[in-house]
Amino acid sequence: MLSIAVSELTQLFRNRLVLVTSLIMPVVVSGFFIYQHESFAALGSLGYIAGVVVFTVGAFGLYATTVTTLASRRQNLFLKRLRSTTASDPQILAGLLTPATVIALLQVTGILTVLAVVSGQPANVPLLVAAVVATTTMLIGLGLATAGLTNSPEHAQVTTLPVSLGVIAVMSWVGISGTEELTLLKRLLPGGAATELVVDAWNGGVAVTDSLTLLAPTLGWVVVAVALAARLFRWEPRR
Amino acid sequence: MSTTPVIEVERLNVAYGDFHAVKDLSFQVRRGELYALLGTNGAGKTSALETIEGHRTATSGVVRVFGQRPGDRAAVRPRMGIMLQESGFSPDLTVRESVRLIGKLSRRVDHVDRVLDLVDLTGKAGTLVAQLSGGEKRRLDFATAVYGAPELIFLDEPTTGLDIQSRDGLWGVIDNLRTDGSTVVLTTHYLEEAQQRADRIGLMHQGTLRREGTVAELTRSLPAVISFSLPVSASAPTPALPLPLPTEPGDGDTLRIETLDLQRDLHTLLRWAHDHAVELRGLEAGPTRLDDVFRAVGTE
Numbered sequence: 001m002l003s004i005a006v007s008e009l010t011q012l013f014r015n016r017l018v019l020v021t022s023l024i025m026p027v028v029v030s031g032f033f034i035y036q037h038e039s040f041a042a043l044g045s046l047g048y049i050a051g052v053v054v055f056t057v058g059a060f061g062l063y064a065t066t067v068t069t070l071a072s073r074r075q076n077l078f079l080k081r082l083r084s085t086t087a088s089d090p091q092i093l094a095g096l097l098t099p100a101t102v103i104a105l106l107q108v109t110g111i112l113t114v115l116a117v118v119s120g121q122p123a124n125v126p127l128l129v130a131a132v133v134a135t136t137t138m139l140i141g142l143g144l145a146t147a148g149l150t151n152s153p154e155h156a157q158v159t160t161l162p163v164s165l166g167v168i169a170v171m172s173w174v175g176i177s178g179t180e181e182l183t184l185l186k187r188l189l190p191g192g193a194a195t196e197l198v199v200d201a202w203n204g205g206v207a208v209t210d211s212l213t214l215l216a217p218t219l220g221w222v223v224v225a226v227a228l229a230a231r232l233f234r235w236e237p238r239r
Numbered sequence: 240m241s242t243t244p245v246i247e248v249e250r251l252n253v254a255y256g257d258f259h260a261v262k263d264l265s266f267q268v269r270r271g272e273l274y275a276l277l278g279t280n281g282a283g284k285t286s287a288l289e290t291i292e293g294h295r296t297a298t299s300g301v302v303r304v305f306g307q308r309p310g311d312r313a314a315v316r317p318r319m320g321i322m323l324q325e326s327g328f329s330p331d332l333t334v335r336e337s338v339r340l341i342g343k344l345s346r347r348v349d350h351v352d353r354v355l356d357l358v359d360l361t362g363k364a365g366t367l368v369a370q371l372s373g374g375e376k377r378r379l380d381f382a383t384a385v386y387g388a389p390e391l392i393f394l395d396e397p398t399t400g401l402d403i404q405s406r407d408g409l410w411g412v413i414d415n416l417r418t419d420g421s422t423v424v425l426t427t428h429y430l431e432e433a434q435q436r437a438d439r440i441g442l443m444h445q446g447t448l449r450r451e452g453t454v455a456e457l458t459r460s461l462p463a464v465i466s467f468s469l470p471v472s473a474s475a476p477t478p479a480l481p482l483p484l485p486t487e488p489g490d491g492d493t494l495r496i497e498t499l500d501l502q503r504d505l506h507t508l509l510r511w512a513h514d515h516a517v518e519l520r521g522l523e524a525g526p527t528r529l530d531d532v533f534r535a536v537g538t539e
Contacts, residue, residue, distance in 0.1 A: 007340045011331040014367075077327030081383075083294060084323065085344035086316040236294075 004087065004095025008069070012099055022065040023103060026057040030111045037119050046119050047199030048175035053111045054132055054198055055171040055191060058139045059164040062104035066097055066143030067160050070233075071150040079235050089235075097140060108132055123204025127211055131197035134218040138194065139167075141225025148232025167191035175199060193217035243270045245391055245422045246291060251300035253286045260286035262446040264300070273413075273423040275433040278443035279537050284426050285324065285395070287443070291424070292321055292393055304391070317346040320384035324395040324426075326376040330369030334360055337368055338382050347387020357412050358382045359405070373400040381409055388416055394425045398432065410436065434529045442536050449536045458527035461535060462497035465505055467519040469494070483511040493521065501526060 012018055030053045033040055040049050073079045073096065082092045112128070122128050142163050150159040167190055174195040179186045187193040193214040200206040200214070246268035253261040261283040268274040278284040289295040291302055293309035293316075307314045328337045338351050355361045358378040363371065371379065377400050384392055392413070398406045413423060413436075427433055433440055434454050442450040442457070450457050466489050484504055486494040498504040505524050512519050 003340055003343050007329070007332060007336065010336065011329055014331040073329070076330065077323065077325055078329050080294065080323065081327035081341065082344065083312075084292065084316070084321040084327075085341060086312050086346050087344050088312060 001087070001091045001095040001098070004082065004092060005098040008096050009099040012065075012069075012103075018065060018068060022061050022068070022100070023107070026061040027107060027111065029056050029060070030107075034111065034115050034118060037115065041119070044176040045199060045203050046115070047202035049115060049119075050112060050122065050128070050202040051171050051175045051195045051198045053115065054108055054135055055168055055195070057104050057107045057111070058135055059167050061107060062100055062136065063139040063143045063146075063164060064156070064160045065100040065104075066140060067146045067150055068153045068156040069096060069100065070144070070147035071156050072153040074147075074235065075152050075237055077236070083235060093144070097143075101136065101140065104136065105132070122202040124201045124208065124211075127208060128198065128201035130212075130215065131194055131201050134197070134215055134222075135191070135194040138190065138218055138221045138225060141222045141229060142190070144229035145225050145232055148229060148234055151237070163190070171195045187214065187217050190221050244268060245270050245305060246274075246424065247301070247303040247306075248287075248291065249301040251287065251290060251302060252298045253283070253290055253295065254298040259446055261290070264443075264446075264448055266441050266448060266451060268422060268424055270422055271417070271420055272438040273417065273425060273436055275425045275427065275437035275440045276443065277426065277430070277433055277440060277533065279533075281445075282443040283446040284443050288393065288395060288424070288426060292319075318389055319391040319393065320345070320347075320386065320389035321393045322380050322384035322395055322397050326368075326380055328368045328376065328379060330367060333365050333367055334371070334379055335364040337379060338386065341383040342386040345383075345386055345389075347389060349387040354382045354386050357385065359408060374402060374405055377401055378405060378409070381412075385412055385416060388419060389421065391422045391424070392416065394423060394427075396427055397425070398427065398429060430529045430533060440529070442533065444536045444539060449539060450532065454529060457529065457532045461527045461531050462499050463501040463525065463527050465496040465498065465501070465508060465522075465524040466493050467508075467522040468492040470518055470520060483507050 033049050033052045033056075037046065037049050040052070070079075079092065083089070087095070112122075116122060146159055146163060150156045170186075170189045170191045174186050174192050179192075179196055187196065193216070197211055197214040197218070200211045244267040248267070249265050251261055251264040252259065264283075264287055276284050276288060286295065290297050291304065291309055293304075293312065296310070302309055304315050305318055309315055332340070334355065335351055338354055342349060342351065342354070352361065352364075355364055358381055360375065360378055360382060363375060368376065368379065377397070381394075381397060384394065394413075397409060401409065417423065425433065425437065437454070439451065439453055440457060441448050468491070482494075484496050484498075484507060486496050489495040496504060496508065501524060508519070511517070
């Protein structure tokens with residue numbers, strides 16, 4: 001798995017398009033939100049800005065890269081090539097997705113650290129870590145499922161839009177308006193409960209036990225995404 | 240060559256929905272032999288081969304490679320090298336990185352530089368795959384297949400797109416590996432390669448194995464052809480002479496004699512020509528070629 005991951009990291013850094021759209025753009029957008037943190041905190045809260053960071057990096061960085069990478073590697077038969085070796089399917093997927101995941105986690109950690117330095121520490125760091133991990137897992141699962149419907153890297157620019165824009169919209173809705181109204185609906189939408197968890201972890205004021213229950217809907221989406229991926233994911237192009 | 244089968248295929252069926260690509264296919268490949276699986280387009284050989292390689296799941300039937308399920312990658316793949324029909328390398332990796340990655344994942348031991356030298360890609364080691372020509376990509380594919388000298392090598396149309404020097408180089412490497420005991424399964428559209436190289440040939444058509452055997456066994460059932468034309472002279476109309484064997488018209492003025500005993504009938508024809516002082520123009524005679532068997536199977 002490690003040799004696949006190293007090779008994937010090499011490919012990521014040699015592909016300027018992926019480098020710009022997946023690694024640099026989310027950082028730039030997040031940087032803008034931190035620069036304007038007082039305005040956005042007034043709109044929602046500092047927790048909302050943390051949510052923006054997690055979901056911008058997660059959706060436009062990790063999720064989009066996952067779909068694009070898998071579609072590209074399948075299209076040029078690299079997945080088939082890897083399957084002609086001793087590597088198992090889980091090892092291949094783990095090797096291919098580890099670099100983008102690690103980069104996304106480093107990006108989120110770095111940007112949230114800057115936010116903490118600029119605006120103050122989050123109330124509950126372990127809860128924030130749990131929220132980030134759960135969100136990351138959900139987006140990887142959704143990426144695997146979406147890759148099954150995506151024929152090429154070009155096609156990924158279209159197929160990633162519903163989930164990317166959808167989770168960003170849900171995050172903004174929940175982050176700005178809170179969950180006092182339409183609570184169940186907001187928590188069941190993909191990214192809704194995860195956003196509430198990030199906001200609670202950053203702002204504080206909510207019992208940890210109450211916040212932890214928010215992991216359930218997010219992990220539920222992980223299960224749905226993995227089930228969809230198992231059904232939709234293809235290792236070779238359609239003939 | 241050992242009679243121990245390296246590959247055992249029993250009543251293999253591969254279907255895609257309602258379409259049956261492979262029907263009741265059974266054959267064995269013995270240790271150390273070069274087995275060529277040939278067929279018309281859409282005959283099912285790629286589906287069969289990919290099932291044996293472990294890339295595809297059989298709809299029914301049994302496939303064993305080294306006595307194991309081909310899908311058991313950890314057990315089987317270290318002993319087998321696969322040259323795919325299409326390249327399957329990342330364009331953003333160099334030649335050296337590609338060979339190193341696939342070689343390492345094969346769990347066979349070898350030196351990247353040695354393998355690159357074998358396929359004459361040493362000078363391209365630092366070149367990105369995206370910048371390679373079609374022939375160089377085929378050689379890269381071949382390099383990963385022979386990395387670590389595997390016991391079993393699958394070659395799916397290995398010489399397509401290769402120039403004559405590269406073909407000779409590739410077959411030289413294969414010959415050396417076979418000397419060391421490697422087994423080879425080959426598919427190709429170049430029938431002369433199969434005719435020259437294969438110990439045994441399986442001919443597929445419409446999903447089934449129609450013929451199997453050595454080249455001699457396969458060609459034995461079809462007649463050889465003698466072809467020639469006769470000079471026409473105003474003073475002596477040669478065609479009026481009774482020919483010693485039944486003929487049928489060929490292209491233009493050419494006459495054809497189909498025979499199951501080439502030596503006897505060719506001798507008869509030459510003796511007749513000598514006795515009547517007839518010149519047999521453009522005389523050609525040869526054993527049945529694999530092409531003829533292939534065509535015969537294609538019309539069944």
